[in-house]
Amino acid sequence: MLTGKVLEFGEGAPRFFFMNATKPNSLKTDLTVTHVLAELLERLERSTVPVGAEQYRSVVQHLVNELGDIEPSTALGALLDTHPAAAELYENVNYQYAGLCRSALDASLAAERQAKEVLDRAMSRAMNRSTTQPKEDPTHGKS
Secondary structure, eight states: EEEEEEEOTTSOOOOEEEEEOTTOOBBBBOOOHHHHHHHHHHHHHHHHSSSOOHHHHHHHHHHHHHHHHHHHOOOHHHHHHOOHHHHHHHHTTTHHSSSSSOHHHHHHHHHHHHHHHHHHHHHHHHHHHHHOOOOOOOOOTTO
């Protein structure tokens, strides 16, 4: 059976359709190749030397293919936890199925709550200032 995935890098950027000849339920559990590609992608992401677009694209394409052939597992989760670029790629490729499945929901929620508290305090202070400031004398400046 032929299966495929579309990978888009943004509006106007090229779209890639990857075809994989796979057998049903033939997902791999060995993460050796995936780990090597994830390491390579991390190095490219952190490189202080400019990286060629074709080299970067090739690594991403190979990693997308590997991620598509891997059985989801705790080992894959651990690999993605230690390789942020691969985790972001995994999340982007699987977005239509699971949304932002690797995003730290607790951290996002805590940041949102903290921002709400700060805004509430600022609003409260603004309200207190407007009620405690002396009112202007309506006859001030008039003779």
